[in-house]
Every structure is written in structure tokens, then in C-alpha cells.
Amino acid sequence: xRIPLPLLDVVLTLVTAFAIGAVVxxxxxxxxxxxxRSMLFTPLLDYTYFFSALAFSAxxxxxxxxxxxxxxxxxxxxxAEGQVYMGALGAVVAAYITKSSLALPLALFIGLTLACVWSxxxxxxxxxxxxxxxxxxxxxxxxxxxxxxxxVSTVFTNPLQPEESIKTPEPARLTPLVAGTDLTxxxxxxxxxxxxxxxxxxxxxxxxxxxxxxxxxIVAKSYGIxxxxxxxxxxxxxxxxxxxxxxxxxxxxxxxYSLMRNLANVYGLGFDGITAAMLGxxxxxxxxxxxxxxxxxxxxxxxxxxxxxTPFEFVRIIQGVIILLLAIQMLKxx
Amino acid sequence: xxxxxxLLIIQALLASVPILLASLGxxxxxxxxxxxxxxxxxxxxxxxxxxxxxxxxxxxVGMWLPDLVWPIIAMSAAIAIGASVGxxxxxxxxxxxxxxxxxxxxxxxxxxxxxxxGIQAYWGxxxxxxxxxxxxxxxxxxxxxxxxxxxxxxxxxxxxxxxxIIRACGEDPDSAYNMGIDVYKVRLLSTIIGSALAxxxxxxxxxxxxxxxxxxxxxxxxxxxxxxxxxxxxxxxxAIVGAFIFGFFDALSYWLQTVGVARYEITRxxxxxATLLIVAGVIGRAKPPRAVGKVFRRE
Numbered sequence: 001x002r003i004p005l006p007l008l009d010v011v012l013t014l015v016t017a018f019a020i021g022a023v024v025x026x027x028x029x030x031x032x033x034x035x036x037r038s039m040l041f042t043p044l045l046d047y048t049y050f051f052s053a054l055a056f057s058a059x060x061x062x063x064x065x066x067x068x069x070x071x072x073x074x075x076x077x078x079x080a081e082g083q084v085y086m087g088a089l090g091a092v093v094a095a096y097i098t099k100s101s102l103a104l105p106l107a108l109f110i111g112l113t114l115a116c117v118w119s120x121x122x123x124x125x126x127x128x129x130x131x132x133x134x135x136x137x138x139x140x141x142x143x144x145x146x147x148x149x150x151x152v153s154t155v156f157t158n159p160l161q162p163e164e165s166i167k168t169p170e171p172a173r174l175t176p177l178v179a180g181t182d183l184t185x186x187x188x189x190x191x192x193x194x195x196x197x198x199x200x201x202x203x204x205x206x207x208x209x210x211x212x213x214x215x216x217x218i219v220a221k222s223y224g225i226x227x228x229x230x231x232x233x234x235x236x237x238x239x240x241x242x243x244x245x246x247x248x249x250x251x252x253x254x255x256x257y258s259l260m261r262n263l264a265n266v267y268g269l270g271f272d273g274i275t276a277a278m279l280g281x282x283x284x285x286x287x288x289x290x291x292x293x294x295x296x297x298x299x300x301x302x303x304x305x306x307x308x309x310t311p312f313e314f315v316r317i318i319q320g321v322i323i324l325l326l327a328i329q330m331l332k333x334x
Numbered sequence: 335x336x337x338x339x340x341l342l343i344i345q346a347l348l349a350s351v352p353i354l355l356a357s358l359g360x361x362x363x364x365x366x367x368x369x370x371x372x373x374x375x376x377x378x379x380x381x382x383x384x385x386x387x388x389x390x391x392x393x394x395v396g397m398w399l400p401d402l403v404w405p406i407i408a409m410s411a412a413i414a415i416g417a418s419v420g421x422x423x424x425x426x427x428x429x430x431x432x433x434x435x436x437x438x439x440x441x442x443x444x445x446x447x448x449x450x451x452g453i454q455a456y457w458g459x460x461x462x463x464x465x466x467x468x469x470x471x472x473x474x475x476x477x478x479x480x481x482x483x484x485x486x487x488x489x490x491x492x493x494x495x496x497x498x499i500i501r502a503c504g505e506d507p508d509s510a511y512n513m514g515i516d517v518y519k520v521r522l523l524s525t526i527i528g529s530a531l532a533x534x535x536x537x538x539x540x541x542x543x544x545x546x547x548x549x550x551x552x553x554x555x556x557x558x559x560x561x562x563x564x565x566x567x568x569x570x571x572x573a574i575v576g577a578f579i580f581g582f583f584d585a586l587s588y589w590l591q592t593v594g595v596a597r598y599e600i601t602r603x604x605x606x607x608a609t610l611l612i613v614a615g616v617i618g619r620a621k622p623p624r625a626v627g628k629v630f631r632r633e
Contacts, residue, residue, distance in 0.1 A: 125610070139561075139606040139610045146603045315447065
């Protein structure tokens with residue numbers, strides 16, 4: 001059996017990245033073997049921890065899709081981070097408006113609307129003024145950061161627990177599918193959305209238009225496809241998936257069901273999505289698999305910090321190295 | 335009130351320095367044809383490594399060195415780390431024909447992780463470390479140095495032979511190559527120097543301007559610098575003007591906090607909103623080097 005080259009690439013990348021990571025750990029005085037053991041094996045050997053890894057992977061699948069769909073349209077949409085914040089804010093606003101089970105659909109509605117509004121700014125600036133989306137999405141991320149922090153520390157603050165926002169009302173919560181874990185319906189939902197996005201980009205007319213515009217806007221134009229519409233559409237799809245991720249981080253995250261005042265439970269998901277999208281080579285199914293891997297890393301990092309004392313942030317170093325190696329490997333294809 | 339206004343102007347000047355330094359670095363790189371969106375990460379690394387290096391060395395080399403030396407060592411360490419990252423990014427972008435944007439994204443991600451990890455690993459605190467007085471440089475020094483660099487870079491890029499070579503690599507690398515210029519080497523060197531400047535911008539933040547290292551110390555300034563490069567039309571002298579405008583809004587956000595007119599969350603949004611507006615307003619006339627971000631291959 002021949003191993004497909006892209007898969008070999010990814011495996012080689014991961015091995016190299018972990019080797020470099022080991023050197024970093026060793027230099028900074030931590031035990032790489034013990035760290036890796038608790039990071040990689042603990043989440044895989046206990047079902048509670050594995051379900052927790054799955055729960056970690058769910059929002060990463062969605063933010064990964066944001067970036068992957070952007071890539072298809074030839075965009076570097078790094079706006080998922082801010083759109084996740086806005087989605088989460090939407091869920092909090094819904095909880096503020098009503099205490100009934102209506103809060104759930106309302107959370108999705110407000111959260112997705114806010115996320116779309118957030119992506120509309122870079123989309124329109126790109127279309128009307130040709131502004132580079134990397135700069136605008138980052139600026140929108142920072143604006144979202146301060147908007148949401150302000151909202152959570154003022155109107156939506158929880159008087160009983162000032163460190164977090166008001167909680168999603170009980171009837172509107174997604175509860176664990178397996179008791180004692182944090183595996184909620186958000187996990188299957190995220191993977192189903194990935195499947196839908198895959199079908200959309202692969203088999204729908206609009207998905208095809210997005211790909212053509214991304215590969216060559218001039219060719220697209222000559223086929224009668226308006227590249228600007230594809231750009232707008234891919235921004236909006238990205239905002240929807242990132243928005244769902246944000247909403248779910250509030251309505252489907254036991255035990256708190258709230259948004260932390262320092263945004264701890266939504267921070268960094270956009271960046272993880274970039275890694276997932278790169279590692280999954282921009283393919284929605286690949287993104288889902290990569291997100292699962294990152295979910296295991298996230299869960300593993302908690303155990304690494306407890307068992308080996310190695311700081312949690314190490315995971316992000318590994319992610320950076322992985323992407324750097326992926327940047328190099330592109331050369332063999334072209 | 336006049337005192338407060340004067341303070342605002344001085345603060346704007348000081349706030350513009352990191353943006354200007356990083357912009358100058360990016361202008362050099364992009365003029366040679368390499369785009370580096372990892373500015374943010376390089377700044378962050380510089381901000382972390384500068385105090386780290388002096389902390390480490392002071393303990394080991396001894397206290398006998400005069401105090402004047404430490405800030406210089408800190409800045410040099412930042413320059414060294416910036417140059418190393420520039421070497422990696424430049425090598426990927428030139429000899430390895432890698433994707434420059436992906437490499438830049440990787441630098442940002444890596445730096446965000448490495449600095450958060452490093453602060454925890456070295457000082458044992460979660461993401462926030464005060465820089466001791468003896469490691470601090472006078473911000474005015476760096477400010478003067480930065481303006482001199484801007485002048486030199488303008489002169490080199492537009493008035494010297496070296497500048498023509500650098501710009502040729504960014505505009506039309508094929509012709510440059512046919513004229514006998516080693517495009518790879520020019521691009522690599524420009525990227526190394528440019529990244530070193532961005533890293534120095536970070537060192538300025540931690541050891542001169544804010545006297546603290548945090549895991550988010552660059553706070554989007556790297557991307558604001560990218561916006562400034564576009565604003566300045568890839569011209570080092572115009573970059574001074576742009577950096578002052580961006581620096582003004584950065585300083586304004588802190589100044590409004592001191593005056594106490596609005597919640598700090600609102601004032602902290604100002605630099606980013608201003609960047610969006612400025613970029614949206616001026617982008618039409620911007621003309622990037624033609625071959626920027628494109629891989630060059632020898633025929």
C-alpha cells in the first residue's frame with residue numbers, strides 16, 4: 001500500500017514539531033518525556049478525559065472552517081477569534097432577555113447576527129476599498145475583545161460571581177450526553193456542520209464559484225462569476241461557523257454556562273482554528289480531524305501542567321512550529 | 335489642561351516609536367519582495383527576550399558591569415532574536431520558496447505561545463513581569479535612534495545603489511536576476527535586518543516604554559505597523575507621519591483614561607478603530623512593490 005504524500009507530510013511535520021518542542025522543554029528545565037506522556041496518553045486512556053478532548057475540539061472544528069472556507073476564496077480570514085467573542089456575547093444577551101428555553105434559539109439568532117456584523121466590516125472594506133483582510137480582521141478581533149469585556153463587566157455581569165457573566169437559564173442549556181463528562185450536543189453538532197460545509201464547498205454551485213474565484217479571480221470573471229460575491233459569501237459562512245462556536249461555548253459548557261469576564265473560555269479559539277485549517281490542508285474533513293487532534297492536545301496540556309508542571313501555553317508553541325513546517329512543505333507540491 | 339495636552343503629544347511621540355520601528359522593518363522587507371505578517375510575533379519575542387537576557391546574564395556574569403551596559407545588552411538580545419526569526423522567515427521565503435503569509439502566521443502563533451510559556455517558565459508568574467529599573471533604557475534614546483534609522487533607510491532605499499538593488503528585487507526580481515543580482519541574498523538580508531528592527535520595537539515596549547513584559551504586550555501594534563506601511567506607501571519618511579498618527583491614537587487611549595472621560599475598555603478600542611478608518615480612507619492610492627509576497631525562482 002502506498003501512503004499518500006500529503007498524509008506523510010503531515011505525519012513528518014508533527015514528528016518534527018514534537019521533536020523541536022522537546023528541545024524547548026528541555027532547555028527551559030522541564031521533563032519532555034513525562035510532559036509528552038501526560039499530554040498525549042492521559043486524554044486517550046480515560047473516557048472522561050477523551051470526551052473532554054472532544055468537547056475542546058468542537059469549537060476548533062468551527063473556527064477551523066472559518067479559516068478553511070476563507071482560504072478557498074483566496075482570503076486570509078483571521079477574524080474567527082473576534083467572531084467567537086461576539087457569538088458568545090449573543091448567548092449572554094439572550095440569557096439576559098429571557099430566562100425560558102427560548103433563550104437557546106435567541107442565543108443562536110443574536111450570536112450569529114453579531115458574528116456576521118463583525119465579519120461584514122472586513123468583507124465590505126475588502127470589496128469596496130481593497131483593504132487587506134489580515135489587518136482588518138485583526139483590528140476587529142481587538143475591538144470585539146474590548147467590547148465583550150466591557151459588556152460582561154457591566155450590563156451582563158453576574159452579581160453572585162463577578163468573574164463571569166450571567167448564566168444561560170437552565171431550560172436553555174445543552175446538558176452532557178454522558179453524565180459526568182462535558183460532552184454535550186455541541187460536539188456532534190460541530191462535526192455535522194463540518195460535513196455540511198464540506199458538501200457545500202464541494203458540491204454546490206456556490207461552493208464551486210468560491211473555489212474558482214479563490215484560485216483565479218480573472219478566470220472567474222470570464223466565466224461570469226463575480227469574485228466579490230464569493231468573498232462576501234465566504235466571509236459570512238465563516239462568521240456563521242465561528243458564531244456557533246461562540247454561542248456553544250456559553251450554552252453548552254458545563255458547569256459554568258457563562259462567559260468568563262477575562263474571556264478565558266473563548267480566548268484563542270480563532271488561532272486554534274487557523275492551525276486546524278492549515279493542518280487539515282483547508283479540507284473541511286481534514287479540518288475536523290485536525291481539530292480532534294488539537295482537542296486532545298488541549299486536554300492533554302491540562303494534564304501536562306498538573307503532572308509534569310509544564311506550562312499549558314506550550315501547546316501554542318507546538319502549533320506555531322507545525323504551521324511553520326507546513327509553510328516550508330508547500331514547496332514540494334508546486 | 336495645557337500640561338495634559340503637552341503630555342499627550344510627548345506620549346504620542348513615545349507611542350509612535352514601536353510602530354515606526356516595526357514599519358521601517360516591514361518597509362525594508364517588502365521593498366525587497368518579502369512580506370512578513372509576523373511583525374506582531376517578532377515584537378512580542380523582542381519584548382520578552384530583552385529583559386530575559388539581562389536577567390539571566392546579570393545573575394551569571396556578575397553585577398560588576400556598569401548600569402549603562404544592561405539596556406544595551408537587552409536591546410542587543412532583542413536584535414539577535416529578531417534577526418534569527420528573520421533568518422528563518424527569510425530562508426523559508428527565498429531559498430525554500432515557502433508561503434510567506436503562512437510563515438508569518440506561524441511566527442505570530444509561535445511567539446504568542448513561547449512568550450506566555452517563557453514568562454511562566456523563567457519567572458514563574460502567569461503572563462506578567464515587571465522589568466527592573468537597572469534594565470531600563472531611556473525611551474528618548476530609542477526615539478532618536480528610530481528617527482535616525484528612518485532617515486538612513488529613506489536615503490539608502492531611494493538615493494543609493496544598494497537601494498536600487500533592494501527595490502529591484504521587490505519590483506522585478508527576474509530582471510534584477512538577469513542583471514546579476516542575487517535576489518535570494520538581497521531578500522534574505524533585508525528580512526533579517528527588517529525583523530531585527532521589529533524585534534527592537536518590542537524591546538522598546540518592555541524595557542523603555544511600558545517597563546513590563548506581558549504575554550500580550552504588542553497588543554496589535556505589529557498589525558498597526560502593517561497598516562502604517564500601506565499608509566506610508568512604502569516610504570520611510572511618510573512612515574514617520576503615519577506612525578505619529580497611529581501613535582497619537584494609542585497615546586490618546588491612555589490619556590483619556592488618565593483624564594477619566596470614559597471606561598477604559600472604550601478608550602482601549604480607539605487605536606484599532608482609528609486604524610480601520612485610516613486604512614479604509616487611504617488605501618486607494620497605495621501602490622505596493624509589484625513582486626511583494628511572490629516567490630522568486632531562478633529560470
